[in-house]
Amino acid sequence: MTKPSGGGKRDITPAELAGAMRGDRQAHARLYECFAPGIYTLARRMLAEPALADDVLQETFVDVIRGIGGFRGDASLDTWIRRIAINHCLMHLRSPWHVRGEALPEDLVATHGGSDVQGSAQRQLDLAGALACLPAVSRAVVWLHDVEGYTHREIAGLLGRTPSFSKSQLARAHDRLRGLISDTDGDEACEPILKRS
Amino acid sequence: MRADTEALLSLRDGEPLDAASLRRLAGCEDSEREVQRLRDCRAALQALPAFDPPAHAWAGVQARLAQLDTQSAPRAAAPLLRRRWPSRAAWLPVAAALGLVALLWPLLAPERIASPAMVDDPVTHAPGLAADVTVRFAALQRQSHEFDELLHALGDPPELVSAGTALTLNGIEGGIALIDDRLNQLGTDAGADAERERLWQQRLELMNALLQLRLAQAQRYAF
Numbered sequence: 007m008t009k010p011s012g013g014g015k016r017d018i019t020p021a022e023l024a025g026a027m028r029g030d031r032q033a034h035a036r037l038y039e040c041f042a043p044g045i046y047t048l049a050r051r052m053l054a055e056p057a058l059a060d061d062v063l064q065e066t067f068v069d070v071i072r073g074i075g076g077f078r079g080d081a082s083l084d085t086w087i088r089r090i091a092i093n094h095c096l097m098h099l100r101s102p103w104h105v106r107g108e109a110l111p112e113d114l115v116a117t118h119g120g121s122d123v124q125g126s127a128q129r130q131l132d133l134a135g136a137l138a139c140l141p142a143v144s145r146a147v148v149w150l151h152d153v154e155g156y157t158h159r160e161i162a163g164l165l166g167r168t169p170s171f172s173k174s175q176l177a178r179a180h181d182r183l184r185g186l187i188s189d190t191d192g193d194e195a196c197e198p199i200l201k202r203s
Numbered sequence: 204m205r206a207d208t209e210a211l212l213s214l215r216d217g218e219p220l221d222a223a224s225l226r227r228l229a230g231c232e233d234s235e236r237e238v239q240r241l242r243d244c245r246a247a248l249q250a251l252p253a254f255d256p257p258a259h260a261w262a263g264v265q266a267r268l269a270q271l272d273t274q275s276a277p278r279a280a281a282p283l284l285r286r287r288w289p290s291r292a293a294w295l296p297v298a299a300a301l302g303l304v305a306l307l308w309p310l311l312a313p314e315r316i317a318s319p320a321m322v323d324d325p326v327t328h329a330p331g332l333a334a335d336v337t338v339r340f341a342a343l344q345r346q347s348h349e350f351d352e353l354l355h356a357l358g359d360p361p362e363l364v365s366a367g368t369a370l371t372l373n374g375i376e377g378g379i380a381l382i383d384d385r386l387n388q389l390g391t392d393a394g395a396d397a398e399r400e401r402l403w404q405q406r407l408e409l410m411n412a413l414l415q416l417r418l419a420q421a422q423r424y425a426f
């Protein structure tokens with residue numbers, strides 16, 4: 007599986023893991039310290055809404071700490087925790103309260119188009135903005151497939167759909183990203199993103 | 204003519220393609236360029252910068268855990284133990300907060316407010332106290348009292364806070380109230396020492412989390 011961005015520190019020791027499984031609070035804090043940045047990044051990218059990402063972060067670690075005693079080590083701890091977080095993200099996406107892509111994320115509005123941001127940083131900003139503007143399901147699929155390394159079959163299982171659905175969502179997402187991202191030669195600007203504000 | 208994105212993505216990801224698609228893609232420069240662009244896009248997505256979790260998030264986790272722990276315990280009598288910090292009726296002005304933070308800084312030094320979950324655990328860290336339950340309780344209660352005093356000195360929280368902060372504050376305060384409730388139920392029953400000690404430890408952790416959150420608020424409003 008691809009190593010995701012925003013992984014943060016991953017160096018929890020076997021002793022700390024054993025402590026966390028026994029219910030040791032310091033070990034729980036260590037677990038949080040190690041994995042929270044990666045989980046928060048995952049939630050922010052998948053949901054594109056800071057408030058929802060906050061919720062997912064909290065829900066994930068409540069589940070992790072309450073369930074760590076039963077962690078059997080079939081998958082890596084990182085994979086196990088990310089899976090819990092992804093399930094929480096998908097629950098939010100399925101929620102009737104989740105309105106997809108209605109508004110630009112605050113941080114994008116605040117920072118996009120800053121005149122001092124150039125080169126690769128600008129391209130990252132464009133890509134992050136374009137990703138946030140995708141419809142929720144497309145965004146989830148592109149993140150799960152291209153960043154988290156899930157196969158179409160696995161994504162289909164998570165979404166309760168077919169692998170073909172996942173493939174077409176991924177293709178659609180890339181087509182949309184292509185239209186939203188400004189190329190280095192400037193032939194396609196980020197106007198579609200900015201217009202939405 | 205360039206192939207459709209789905210076929211190009213399959214090619215990028217090394218997935219099997221039918222013979223017709225392969226024939227169409229072979230030697231097509233446009234398609235090769237597009238596959239490379241899709242590879243670059245994937246690499247760029249993987250390289251997007253990480254976000255830092257909000258400072259209050261761990262406090263929220265602790266509060267929720269404490270709430271769940273306490274809710275799963277049996278309930279009985281009404282609470283006798285009261286929280287001592289004041290109501291939210293009168294939030295100090297910004298200038299006063301700035302002054303207070305400056306004034307209290309020696310008391311709020313990092314060694315007193317460590318990382319969120321790193322409240323001193325007198326049970327395991329204070330040498331020579333482990334055997335004496337009375338001394339251990341006294342230490343926990345003393346530390347709790349100190350936190351109460353610090354919270355009292357910080358004054359009421361601002362009336363306008365974000366929904367996330369308000370939820371966290373309510374979660375922490377609710378968690379403390381539930382613990383207080385449970386402590387009252389236990390009374391002075393000598394057989395419940397272990398449970399009492401666990402609750403006091405949880406209470407301290409929540410108060411530490413609350414203190415950190417309030418301090419962060421005071422600093423935000425001050426600067």
